[in-house]
Amino acid sequence: MKAKSKEAVPTDVYLSFVSSLFGNRQTLFTGMLVHILTYVAVYHKTGDSVFVLLCVAFGVVFANRIFLFARFSQADKSNWGFKEIRGWELRYIVGAASTAAILGIGCGYSILAFEDTFVELACISVTMASMVSVVGRNYGSRLAVNLQSSACCLPIIVCALFANDPYKLLLSVMLIPFVLTTQAMATGVREFLYENVIASREMRKLVGSFDTALNNMTHGLLMLDPQNRIEVINRKACELLNLGDRYRLKNCDLDVVLRYGVRHTFVDGSMPNLIQRQLAQLMDGTISRAVMQFSEDLVLEFSASRRPEGGVVLIFEDVTARVRADRKILHMVRFDSLTGLPQRGYFADLVLENVAARTKSGEIGFMVLDIDEFKHVNDMKGHVTGDRLLAAVANRLLKLAAGEAIVGHLVGDQYALFFPNAEGRADLEQRMRDIHAAIAGNYDVDGTSFTITFSAGAVLIESSELRMEEWQIKADLAVFESKSRGKGSFTAFADEMDARYIERQRLKTDLQAAVENDGLQVVYQPMFAPDGSRIDCCEALSRWTHPEKGSIPPNIFIQIAEEMGIVSGLTRFMIRQACRDCVTWPDEIAVSVNLSVQDLRSDDIVQTVLDALADTGLDPKRLHLEVTESSLIEEMAAVRLILEQLRKHGITIAIDDFGTGFSSLSYLDALPVDQVKIDRSFVRNIGEDARRLKLLRGIVTLSRQLELGIIVEGVETQDQLALITKYNCADLIQGYVFSTPIASSRVADMAERARKKLILAGTANVA
Template sequence: MYQVLFCLIDQHDWRLVALGGAVCLLASAAAISLFLRARAATGGARLVWITLDAIVAGCGIWATHFIAMQAYGPGAGGAYNIPVTILSLIFAIAVTFIGLSISVSTRRGALVALGGAVVGGGVAAMHYTGMMAFEIPAHVGWSAGIVTVSILLGIVFGSCALFVAGRDSLSSALAATILLTVAIVSHHFTAMGALELTPDPAVAISGLSIPPASMSFLTASAAVAIIAIALVAALLDRRAKGELGRQQIVLDTALENMSQGLCMFDASGKIMLFNERYAAMLGRTGIPLTGRLLVEVLREEHARGQWKGDADQFFARLVADARDGRTTTDVVTRFDRSIRVVNQPMQGGGWVATFEDITEWLEAQAKITHMARHDALTNLPNRVLFHEQLEQGLRRAGANDQLAVLCLDLDHFKDINDSLGHPIGDALLKEVGRRLKATVGEDDTVARLGGDEFAVVQIGRSEEAAARALASHIVEVISAPYEIDDHQIVIGVSIGISLSPQDGSHPDELLKNADLALYRAKADGRGTYRFFETGMDARAQARRLLEMDLRAALQRNEFQPYYQPIRDVVSDRVVAFEALLRWNHPQRGLIAPINFIPLAEETGLIVQLGELVLRRACADAATWPDDVGVAVNLSPVQFKNPNLIASVTEALEKSGLAARRLELEITESVLLQNSEATLTTLHELRAMGVRISLDDFGTGYSSLSYLRSFPFDKIKIDRSFVSELATREDSVAIIRAVTGLGRSLGIVTTAEGVENDAQLELLRREGCTQAQGYLFSKPRPASEVAMMLDRPRLRASA
């Protein structure tokens, strides 16, 4: 210890010692400030701050060392080895960077202290490397004990400095600055006390050395750099604090403008902060809150009758939930308002409670729930709620109870809507719902299933007569005249009734059977009621079986086109064949189209069937002579298919059939669907070269206007006119008019259903262009087309 004091007192210039200490203090302050900034940053920004801190601290250690070396008396005749001097600076920065990285990356005190110890080790590394750069005409020796003490001083005080700095407070930062300064200064001067010099003029100074004057300049430059970096760090810190202040203002503004109330509690349940919305929602604007325990506030409110329940028990639950990390949600009522409270635990203890007024939201939810289960127009239960109440009724019904389901359909309601408009129709439905509600019993349910369909569940009657009496009464009540907006309206109602348990014990089964009975009531003249009977289901079952067969037949490829020749009346040669679909059923044989086409149109399967016929007819026709065409029927359902044009194009391309040889036959009902869109599609087909024929001419609504709106290639005279040619003069007159119209418009006329020579002769005389019928041939498979082309017409009877 005496040797250290002697070195410091007798061998140093105290003015330079003071300067070195000032530089060291300044560098230490900057280093601690940057250390705190690095701890607050994350990611790449943290690495930048650590690097800057290491440079500042390393340069401060280095500058302190060499300023103090200038104060050392024997140093006047020495010099400094340049490479080793630079190496000492690199050591100072590098080792300090490692220590700072350890301390910044953790919140654990032991690891923070370990990083500080590494920084202290960096001070020692720099010092003894710097002493190696000191060249003087003398032999250098060291006192091992004092060297050890110097290293320990740097490590201990460095460790303490960063450990104290890790507490993140102003006083801690000041204390850490002093401790880091002590670590550097105590190490240096203790280490200098360990130095033992033995003069020897024979020891030479190397050529790569720098004189003390130049070293002073470098040291001053380093000190200036430290001061500059420290100033920059201070400015950055001030700017950061200013930004934090602005963020605090923004946070406070956001907090006060929240639509939700917010209150923050520490781990003990003490109120840390809150916004005015919280105080207003809970009626706590007139009492002090900040710093108070929540339980105390609750006790005050309980004493005034503003809060119900056990305050201590409620408070204990909140604290326990926060301690265990549980998020809780409660709905409380305050001043007739429903408030949802969400308690979210915070890291480190305490919780944040948000308060949201959900009164209107709950009312809206209740309204949505009601709307989802009730009809918007009549406010009666809808199909969903009706089904639920029917299930409940079936569960509640005892062994001797009978439950009746009545399905109602208003008669001629569509006429009212079409003639008087939807507002009158809606008003009528409301009145019907009101009358039904007044007619049934208290335990019965009335529902609107949709449109003009209603349903009733009658519960707890032990006789069928009760359902009969209710149905009869409903028919009478609904049929009474209505006065709506100066209109007197009279409608009827048809009712189908199913009974449980004899007609079913499941809601869907009872509804289905009541529907079947309703169809029977409509078929029997409407304005009446019918009970379900087992036989009613037979027709429906047969239809379902046929539909299943139809779908299976498509998969099994049981359909094939048959062809009936169309002959030119003048030349008596075949000019085309009409493709007519046949179903070759494995059990029932050939099924005529009239038995399955209506069902196919109703189920939408006609689209697949139509595409099948189109593809096969085009493929077959491609093998016929070039002057023979093929005619394919298009149903109204097919015409609605947006892929119709693509299907025709694909069929022609795959078969190689010329478009002029394909003729598509449509009925007048196609033109009733959407005249503008329909005509657009017809023109597209015509532009492809496909011919368009109007089938069943004269049986529709406005055939002449259709002929004017679209230039058909052919009109086909319906068989009903041809069959009566020999017996009715008006049929002859109609055919004469149609053929004359065709000649004047340049349209081919084809007569269907020609069965004898007399009909053919009359058609030839009236100028009909083509004829088709059993006189020439029945429809036959594609394999017999060649025979029909070669043979003369068949004189067959129908």
């Protein structure tokens, strides 16, 4: 890089060159003193007053230059531009060139006027010595070098020319290459320094940028040498580690800094062993990343990179917020937010940890508690109250099982307890029974007192035989057994339950095949007019005859279908078959099909019904659909929309098992319903229980005021029929008093017999 013109040189570089001209006053003083003493000596030798005048000239120039140097030092250079700097350069050049010219004139005069060797040698020697210093002092100004070298040598050459001595002339001519060499050397020094000044400036800029970037990093940075001494540390590192002023830490040992060396450090006395060990592993390359907790409020994550020349670079950041969030998420994953108990997965982890810590095998136990009829709490009081009840149960469980069992929340209204330290099987089972008995009772939630019972299932096994995927299956089987025995039961798992479970799984497989392959049968229970004179409708009832086990009761296989989620497939089969059969009956007879809760969770049922009507050609008015109150309670708004769509097509809607749910009467006006089927529980013992008869009549009165058709189910005796007829409690009667369920082929015959019976009865009355 060459600076051939001052305009091309950056101002700061130009200023540095000019400043170098004014830089060393000591050499200026020494040179001027030597010049004067030399010329005094020559005057003493020659007695020529010219040399006195030259000494005076030296003194005047020296004084002027000293004054100029002082002004330059005191001047404010911060706002100087090229023009100001150029002016000071020219002032310097005038003084320097004047000194050189005086030296040149003295040399030329000694050559021309004297033949004295001492005089010539003295003048030329001091002049040549000054010429040598020109490069070292004046390299910053090309003009200064050129003028000084010319001012020194030109008088010598001219005077040698007039001395009429060819040898002196020859020697003087030799000064020309000396001058050129001097100028070339000065140029080389100037360009070399120019390149270094530019490089230095770029380096400072780079260092400044690096320092700015380093100290504005969001991460802390430590650069250590092979002896673990701090070479570089940024501001963020000092803030995170509370190390104070970073400039005091250079070349300090990191371990010493963190242990004892910094007044502001948060480490008391010595570093925790874990932090010290992790740092050592980072530095020796054993690990490349580590999370270190320095305090409750500070967690740092370190990463390390080895340096090729030795040492390590540590980069770290404050991850306290992230760690807290991770812990919170982990807590949410592990613990149920409602009850505060371990969830299923974490409960299993706690069990495995406990069993793994045992020194020897022993008896362990699991108990699963299921709140009986918890759904009714949600239905009556809402889910908020239900949630608070779950939390209350969890709190009581924790108190009862404190120190004896690990309590977890499985799902919904199910809790699990693990008993790790039992003395014996009998004692363990008894402790489970005690907790099961104690957990039941009254719970006061939101001003309401609930009497709660629990169905419990227990599993007792050797710890060495624990299989996490098996114990809950066995516990669930035991809970299922408890529910089948009645509310509030406790059942310990037995091997025969497993056999029944396997049998039930086989039934599920066979039922799936039966539904898919139309392997079910349909029978129909007629609904008669109260006097038995006609059949108005027949309810379609599903039947399953297993190829090996024979007839499977509907309450069993329908429950299995609900567990499997294939009830909708069963419903599709029933609707399609019922429509096919109804087409073959007399036109005045309709068919009724039950819809399940699962059917009403999607409006697909509407298309299923319409497809069946279209395929069979059945008049929609002859199809009745029955829905239970439980399906209405779950999602009333969605169910209402579905029922309205069905009713628009002329299909009759009936509420089945009316009166067995909760707040039943409130749904009559809100839903598109045509009929109510009063449950058999209202008919039983109406002859002996006057209160039950009044209740039946009240329901009937309300239903008639709402213009709803009334069907009474479960009428089995003539006495029941007589009372119902006497008080006009039914439009239709369904029950064994008229008929059991029959095959489709018998419906027409039975309807014909009823018609003939009516005709005979009319003839008898006429007679």
